[in-house]
Amino acid sequence: MANMTFIWAVVGVVAYIILAPFVGGLLAGFDRKFTAHMQGRKGPPVLQPFFDVSKLLKKEITVVNKGQRFLVVCFLLFIVITGCLFFAGLDLLMCFFALTTAAIFLVLAAYSAHSAYSHMGAQRELLQMLCYEPIILLIAVGFYVATDSFAVTGILHGTVSPIVWLPLLFIAFVMILPAKLGKSPFDISTSHHAHQEIVKGVTTELAGGNLAMVEIAHWYEDVFLLGVIFLFIANMNHWWTIILGVIVCLVVYFIQTLIDNTCARVKWNEMLRFTWLVAIALGVTNVILVYYLR
Amino acid sequence: MADITKSPWIMHYDASSCNGCDIEVLACLTPLYDVERFGIINTGNPKHADILLITGSVNTQNQEVVKQLYEQMPEPKVVVAIGICACNGGVFKECYNVLGGVDKVIPVDVYVPGCAARPQSIVDGVVKGLGVLKEKREAMKKKA
Ligand code: SF4
Numbered sequence: 515m516a517n518m519t520f521i522w523a524v525v526g527v528v529a530y531i532i533l534a535p536f537v538g539g540l541l542a543g544f545d546r547k548f549t550a551h552m553q554g555r556k557g558p559p560v561l562q563p564f565f566d567v568s569k570l571l572k573k574e575i576t577v578v579n580k581g582q583r584f585l586v587v588c589f590l591l592f593i594v595i596t597g598c599l600f601f602a603g604l605d606l607l608m609c610f611f612a613l614t615t616a617a618i619f620l621v622l623a624a625y626s627a628h629s630a631y632s633h634m635g636a637q638r639e640l641l642q643m644l645c646y647e648p649i650i651l652l653i654a655v656g657f658y659v660a661t662d663s664f665a666v667t668g669i670l671h672g673t674v675s676p677i678v679w680l681p682l683l684f685i686a687f688v689m690i691l692p693a694k695l696g697k698s699p700f701d702i703s704t705s706h707h708a709h710q711e712i713v714k715g716v717t718t719e720l721a722g723g724n725l726a727m728v729e730i731a732h733w734y735e736d737v738f739l740l741g742v743i744f745l746f747i748a749n750m751n752h753w754w755t756i757i758l759g760v761i762v763c764l765v766v767y768f769i770q771t772l773i774d775n776t777c778a779r780v781k782w783n784e785m786l787r788f789t790w791l792v793a794i795a796l797g798v799t800n801v802i803l804v805y806y807l808r
Numbered sequence: 809m810a811d812i813t814k815s816p817w818i819m820h821y822d823a824s825s826c827n828g829c830d831i832e833v834l835a836c837l838t839p840l841y842d843v844e845r846f847g848i849i850n851t852g853n854p855k856h857a858d859i860l861l862i863t864g865s866v867n868t869q870n871q872e873v874v875k876q877l878y879e880q881m882p883e884p885k886v887v888v889a890i891g892i893c894a895c896n897g898g899v900f901k902e903c904y905n906v907l908g909g910v911d912k913v914i915p916v917d918v919y920v921p922g923c924a925a926r927p928q929s930i931v932d933g934v935v936k937g938l939g940v941l942k943e944k945r946e947a948m949k950k951k952a
Contacts, residue, residue: 554839565814677933721855
């Protein structure tokens with residue numbers, strides 16, 4: 515049994531490292547296609563994100579300082595570690611800590627350049643973290659009170675799907691997801707769209723290969739975040755929940771695109787007010803209820 | 809690996825245009841022309857841009873800005889001058905503060921004439937620019 519879990523963990527990690535960029539890139543491609551159709555345009559080919567990254571890798575690398583490249587590499591590395599921990603079925607808390615560390619590296623990379631826009635993006639990224647980090651932590655706590663386990667495998671082998679106990683927390687997570695995916699209304703630090711009032715926020719000073727690394731990291735990150743969505747739904751004792759989980763992931767991603775196209779970017783204080791008053795309130799209520807009812 | 813020309817990111821700078829050409833540049837992004845079909849993105853960041861679209865003539869005030877934007881773009885890069893003003897100064901040529909076309913300050917690869925340049929010819933100019941972009945990339949590879 516112990517051997518089996520180990521094999522599955524290795525399979526999960528290898529699959530994640532190899533497949534996640536493709537899945538993430540394709541999702542980004544479909545996202546752009548849907549966005550274009552919602553705006554009455556034809557849009558780029560689905561493979562466009564891959565073309566973009568391959569072009570970025572061919573550009574001259576203009577680094578503003580040596581440290582920046584190191585920080586960007588760390589950002590990518592920690593995102594990959596986050597996903598690996600998750601798909602190996604290990605501790606969810608560890609995943610979230612690695613995720614936060616990764617985000618901090620991106621902020622540091624932005625701060626390392628002497629650029630007003632880059633700095634502004636970094637500050638806003640920190641504000642965004644202030645908004646979504648509590649929810650992320652609540653998710654770990656929520657999973658624990660609902661399934662008595664912090665480990666991904668433990669959660670998957672619970673008696674019922676966690677969503678049964680954590681519907682409000684799920685909604686709260688979907689609410690803060692735009693901040694993580696760089697989508698409106700919470701894309702204040704950097705938008706995945708081309709134009710923004712602070713040029714490109716955190717990625718303003720990153721060019722060529724460095725920007726490509728950030729893009730790839732985002733693909734990895736997107737797959738990890740969808741993995742968390744999947745974890746809400748899936749339960750190994752009922753095979754159909756696995757299919758349902760994948761469907762829910764795709765639906766949530768589509769809803770994010772829809773929200774992105776129908777909402778304007780909000781100011782940071784509105785984002786803070788909304789996430790703390792609505793999303794965190796939902797999450798906390800949910801956790802307290804489960805704690806006493808279960 | 810995909811070709812470098814499949815993902816041209818554009819930066820648009822208004823040197824001293826009358827805004828006629830700028831409106832036409834922006835028109836290219838609308839559903840009717842939809843340049844994103846070709847992977848073209850209108851970015852506001854020189855460090856992310858492959859193609860610099862300049863409208864209007866260069867004047868004494870902004871020649872430094874134009875130079876700086878050009879220098880901040882990573883190689884390979886292409887400059888497309890949009891409208892007759894950007895090509896040679898156009899109707900503003902005689903003004904006391906106007907230096908003339910964009911090529912007085914930075915090297916221009918493609919000239920798109922017209923007053924204002926039509927969206928079709930702008931898209932055409934950018935596509936011509938892609939050819940130049942590819943050549944420059946090849947040259948870069950040989951050097952490396
Ligand atoms: S070419 Fe004509 S439309 Fe374009 S900037 Fe000059 S005057 Fe304006």
